[in-house]
Amino acid sequence: MSEISTIDKAKLWLSDTFDQETKDAVQTLIDSNSPDLEDSFYRELEFGTGGMRGIMGVGTNRLNKYTLGQATQGLANYMLQQFQGEEIKVAIAYDVRHNSKEFGKLVADVLTANGIKVLLFKNHRPTPELSFTVRDKKCNGGIVLTASHNPPEYNGYKVYWNDGAQIVPPHDEAIINEVYSVKFEEIKFNGNDDLIEWIGEEQDDVYIDACIENSTYQDVGKGNLNIVFTSIHGTTYTTVPKALEKAGFKKVDLVKEQMIPSGNFPTVDSPNPEEPAALEMAMDLAKITNADIVIGTDPDGDRLGIAVRNLEGEIQLLNGNQCNTILTYYILDQLKKENEITGKEFIGSTIVTSDIFFDIAEKFGVDCKVGLTGFKWIGKMIRDFEGQEKFICGGEESFGFMTGDFVRDKDSCGSIVLACEIAAWCKANGTTMYEYLIEIYQETGMYYEGLINVTKKGRDGAEEIQNMMRNFRENPPKSLAGSAVEEVKDFKEQTNFVISENKKHVMNEIPKSNVLIYYTQDGTKVCVRPSGTEPKIKFYVSVKQDLNSKEDFKSTLKSLEQKIEEVRKDLQLN
Structure with missing residues (x-):
């Protein structure tokens, strides 16, 4: 049987299963022969192992009433199987994006139409507050509408x-x-508002206290720290x-223009605190207020960017690994001083995050567990070792x-509360967070990272990314930045190929994922993976060198930056 054409897929959306607004929009795409028709219908929007993310609009490859309804109906079907005979509760939050509030109510309606109670936030709330609320209110699950x-x-x-964590095996698959077995005509959209409990500011206070x-x-110098904060419209x-x-903290200046919630993110090109441009207004304000630390968050409030004064006194954005290095080291150092480390503790990291966390864990006598990219795997670690080992903290390179x-x-x-405590403590001791980071590097060796993104949009781009991964898998580089590649870890094949042994070792402690990691003899690490949420293939490069003194920092940094540039050239990434 031949595969159904894109236009025939679109015509299925002209049936009475769909509302008139949707049918009109689909008909317009067909009549205009719009190039958007192909991208809207050539595939189903992927419901991945944590949910889905996509462009809003009509079609199977778009986020809309029906793709959300299908996902929620599938989730409802699964929860009704898993929690038979008990009252099922699901918490729902949403961010500032266009349609998020409407989508939140739509999702609530599908759940209540299936007899499931919903705890629905009255207005925008951050993703971590949703995670907290699932556990605090003893819910069976949670949903957040965000991109x-x-x-x-x-x-x-x-x-x-x-458990308040994103879904993992076996529930995810x-x-x-269940989601893909739901037909659009089977979605129950007629909700029951009697099953909705509205949540407001009272929950904020419980979350903030936690x-x-x-x-x-510790409480040192908090009243003397100058902070600039921006929510970047989130x-x-x-x-x-x-x-x-x-x-x-007494001295907090807000970037007022960016404290206004808006799905247009009008003052930035991208509301991503990983990018210095997103914090430009905050940094400008920091010059006026003589701030010690600048902080910004992404739209759903799980990521944060931190900028501090560098050795020249200029505000500089830390990368995710640098930020997490400071936070992790400080926490473990405080626990050690309080004699609270027993050897039964662990920190969490991911395969694309800096290996400095192994060094930090070893120094303080705790374990460092590593999972796939994404915090849900750190959440799984906590659940898997609950009652056996105590989770201290966790982080990943993408500013989380x-x-x-x-x-x-x-x-x-x-x-943010923790970072500001560290900044206040440093200032009270006549130093800065940046200098604190350099002191840590003198103990562990200096790690430096670069992220290289290659964007390939649309159907052709997706195929190109697949071909690139295939080529990197079949033809790994022999050397990178002048150092021979000695290991190739393939998380899709679950193998670790050790070059010197000419042998592949089984590596099945981490679930399969389309990720490659190359290690060289001098400690350079390159991770290659397609993004799960954007049309990109990502190259995470980590290089390392001993740092003997603070005076050597600038020259060492320059050397490491040059090495990352050599890796980029060796991988032929323009």
């Missing part, structure tokens, strides 16, 4: 289980199967300013961190 830091035309849908409790170690306007005030296990996802609010 994180993607452009304004995107939205998304993330699913959480009863089972839910995916953030402070889990992220506070959800944390509801939590972070209040948390900083409650934690004892969490302290303690009260939230089971990256949490900017608690991380």
Whole structure:
């Protein structure tokens, strides 16, 4: 049987299963022979192992009433099987994006139409507050409508289980199967508002108190720290300013223009705190206020960017690994001083994150567990070792961190409280967070990272990314930046090929994933993976060199930057 054509797929959306607005929009695409027709219908929007993310609009490859309804009906079907005979509760939050509030109510309606109780936030709330609420309110699951830091035309849908973490095996694959078995005509859209409990500011206070409790170690110099904060038009306007005030910080200046929630993100090209441009207005304000630290968060409030004064006194954005290095080292150092490290503790990291966390863990006598990219795998670690080992903190290179296990996802609010405590402590001791980082590097060796993104959009781009991964898998580089490649880890094949032995070792402690990692003899690490949320293939490059003194920092940094550039050239990435 021949594959159904794109236009025939589109015509299926002209049936009475779909509302008139949807049918009119589809007919317009067909009549105009718009190039968007192909991209809207050539495939089904992937419901991945954590949910889905895509451009909003009509079609099977778009986020809309029907693709969201299908996902939610599938989730409802699965939960009704899993929790037979008990009242099922699901918490729902949403960010500032276009349609997020409407999508939140739509998703709630599908759940209540299936007899499931919903705890629905009245207004925008950060993703980590949703994770916290699932556990705090003893829910069976949670949903957040967000596309994180993607452009304004995107939205998304993330699913959480009863531990407050995003879904992982075996639930993820089972839910995916249920979702794809749902026909559009089977979706129950007629909700029951009697099954909705609305949540407001009272939940913010409980969450903020937990953030402070889990992220506070000492009270030194908090009243003397100058902070600039921006929510970059996102959800944390509801939590972070209040948390900083409650934690004892007196000098907090807000970027007022960016504290206004907006799905257009009008003052930035991208609402991503990983990019210095997103913090430009905050940095400009820092010059006026003589701020010690600048902090920004992404639209759904799980990621944070931190900028501090460098050796020249200029505000500089730390990368995710640098930020997490400071936070992790400080926490473990405080616990060690309080004699609270017993050897039964662990920190969490990911395969694309810097290996410095192994060094830090070894120094303080704790374990460093590593999972696939994404905080759901750190959440799984917490669940897997609950009652056996104590989780301290976890982070990944993409500007995410969490302290303690009260939230089971990256949490900017608690991380900001902690970062500001460290900055205040440093200032009170006549130093800075940047100098503190250099001191850590003198102990562990200096690690430096670069992220190279190659964007390939649309259907052709997706195929090109597949071909690139195939080529890197079949033809790994012999050397990188002048150092021979000695190991090739293939997480799809679950093998570790050791070049000197000419032998592949089985590597099945981490689930399969389309990721490659090359290690060279001098400690250079390159991870290659397609993005799960954007049309990109990503190259995470980590290089390392001994740092003997603070005076050597600049020359060492220059050497490491040059090495990353050599890696880029060797991989032929323009």
